[in-house]
Amino acid sequence: xxxxxxxxxxxxxxxxxxxxxxxxxxxxxxxxxxxxxxxxxxxxxxxxxxxxxxxxxxxxxxxxxxxxxxxxxxxxxxxxxxxxxxxxxxxxxxxxxxxxxxxxxxxxxxxxxxxxxxxxxxxxxxxxxxxxxxxxxxxxxxxxxxxxxxxxxxxxxxxxxxxxxxxxxxxxxxxxxxxxxxxxxxxxxxxxxxxxxx
Numbered sequence: 001x002x003x004x005x006x007x008x009x010x011x012x013x014x015x016x017x018x019x020x021x022x023x024x025x026x027x028x029x030x031x032x033x034x035x036x037x038x039x040x041x042x043x044x045x046x047x048x049x050x051x052x053x054x055x056x057x058x059x060x061x062x063x064x065x066x067x068x069x070x071x072x073x074x075x076x077x078x079x080x081x082x083x084x085x086x087x088x089x090x091x092x093x094x095x096x097x098x099x100x101x102x103x104x105x106x107x108x109x110x111x112x113x114x115x116x117x118x119x120x121x122x123x124x125x126x127x128x129x130x131x132x133x134x135x136x137x138x139x140x141x142x143x144x145x146x147x148x149x150x151x152x153x154x155x156x157x158x159x160x161x162x163x164x165x166x167x168x169x170x171x172x173x174x175x176x177x178x179x180x181x182x183x184x185x186x187x188x189x190x191x192x193x194x195x196x197x198x
Contacts, residue, residue, distance in 0.1 A: 017041075046072060050082045059090035077107020084116075108136045111143055122154055127163035130155045135170045138188070139180055148188035156193035168197045 027045035080103035118133035
């Protein structure tokens with residue numbers, strides 16, 4: 001009798017764990033399920049909850065959710081970007097700046113982090129660093145051409161500038177860059193910069 005009760009308890013425990021994990025995983029595809037995932041199991045659901053808290057709740061809730069997210073999964077750049085957004089909304093500008101820098105270092109494919117770092121580099125008049133961030137954005141298909149055109153005019157305005165050398169080194173460093181640079185770069189870079197980089 002006791003063995004049967006223990007067996008049923010073990011099966012119920014496994015079922016509960018499985019349900020919690022599945023709810024968390026399903027939150028990737030169905031954001032409305034994020035809040036139904038038990039807090040202990042939130043991994044995939046936590047970024048959705050954090051983004052919702054940043055958009056529609058007081059800043060301290062967004063910061064708390066973002067910190068929880070980074071404690072649980074510190075490596076993805078998107079999580080650090082969410083922390084930066086939450087800190088910015090909570091008027092913690094220095095902490096926000098540090099978080100976005102870490103996010104940009106970890107995630108070359110995080111467009112918002114790269115764009116933020118590009119703008120910060122431009123504001124600091126560090127055009128070579130802005131060119132590196134521009135290169136990351138250029139490679140992403142989702143990046144809007146208008147953004148690349150405006151940033152390209154600001155970054156690559158000086159003939160013979162170090163930023164042009166940096167971009168040419170990045171482009172020449174990888175074969176996958178060549179086609180993207182030749183097709184997209186011709187449309188979004190200033191013509192004289194494109195020619196010099198080629």
